[in-house]
Amino acid sequence: MPKIKAPKGSPSIDMTPMVDLAFLLVTFFMLSASFRSSEPVDVDVPTSISDKIIPENVIVVTIDVKGRVFFNLSGVESRRELIGSMAKKYGFKMNKDQEDKFVYMTTFGCSMSELPAYLNLEANAQKKFPTLGIPCDSTRNELKDWISFGNISAVNSGITALFEAKSKGLTPNPNDFKPKFILRLDSKALYKDAQKVIDVFRDLNLNNLNFITSMELAPI
């Protein structure tokens, strides 16, 4: 009498669907990921329970551990307009290369007199550029000009974006296109240094400020 044998199944499992899924997800996350551009200054931001995500049209002022002030404006068009107005005000000549470099750069922190030398450097060298940040004391307040001209060009590009959205038949909220003012403070920076920058904003009547923080769980 023949013994009943258990059917010998192959011990390998067909992994094709799993691989398909895995690669699908990898592709999705790869395409949707936006890498943070390298910043010339490292800042360790404090934590808060806020879960508001950083908006699109922004002016970011960074204050590092030593109290140096850095500036950044989002949007290529607004940056081109901004550097144009700043160059005009400070009687500052620059070639097309330098302008393009400024337009595609991220955060920077140097005075107007240092700016041409700074723009000639490569990205890696910019990080080591010895600077005291953007001057913002009462005798020489360049930060105020950066913010007020930056605000004007950010408002303009916001209006353009609003009209574009409207022409596509959407009903956008105009508030979403207004420039937002963001402070990126280092945890260990002194508050009196931040206060100087906040006062510059308040002098320009820009009272609604945002602080970049990293997430922390809210108490229940």
Add this chain to the structure above:
Amino acid sequence: MAEMAEGGGDSQHKGKKRAKKSSTRVDMTPMVDLAFLLLTFFVLTATFSKPKVMSLIYPAKIDPKDEKVDQPKINNAITFLLSKDKIYYYSGQFYPVDKPGPDGPTKLEVTNFGTDGVRKLLAEGNKYVLSEKKIYNSQLKKKEIQDSTYLRHLLEAKKNKKALKVLIKSDDKATCKNFIDLIDELKIAEIGVIAPVDLMPQENELIQAKIK
């Protein structure tokens, strides 16, 4: 795939000559490993890279030419004084030593950034808004009110006279972390009116005396 691997039985019957078929199965384990590794990497970086922002509306600057505008009378307010990793407070108006109030000159109380410090203090002080919020929350859960109504009610409660108002002053040694931590606590306690203002010299003296 499975059919292809087992195939070959039929061809023998027809007597056709065919090249010997090796299994078409490929060991996919390393590929799967790699795929999942990449997947994990992108999932983690995608979720944690988005920075968050916390908004704070500063009071408009008062024009120094407007002499008529004097300090608004502070009702139900608490003033926090920040120094490096230290936090002091007093409630109500400030009374300097030479102009003492009904309870004598202002004395600073000390507290800390922990849950039993500032958070407890603020929860106690802002009882009105927090209890109102609880009511609206339960109404919202039962769908008696809508989201927009909920937000409006909450805003009204925060502006109510009974709601706690907070002034923040900091000395030269306070760090940004101290400031943001305090604002965070105020947001947790649903404080509607937050006013960061300049430190008065008399207050600074009190802080320095307290630190010693």
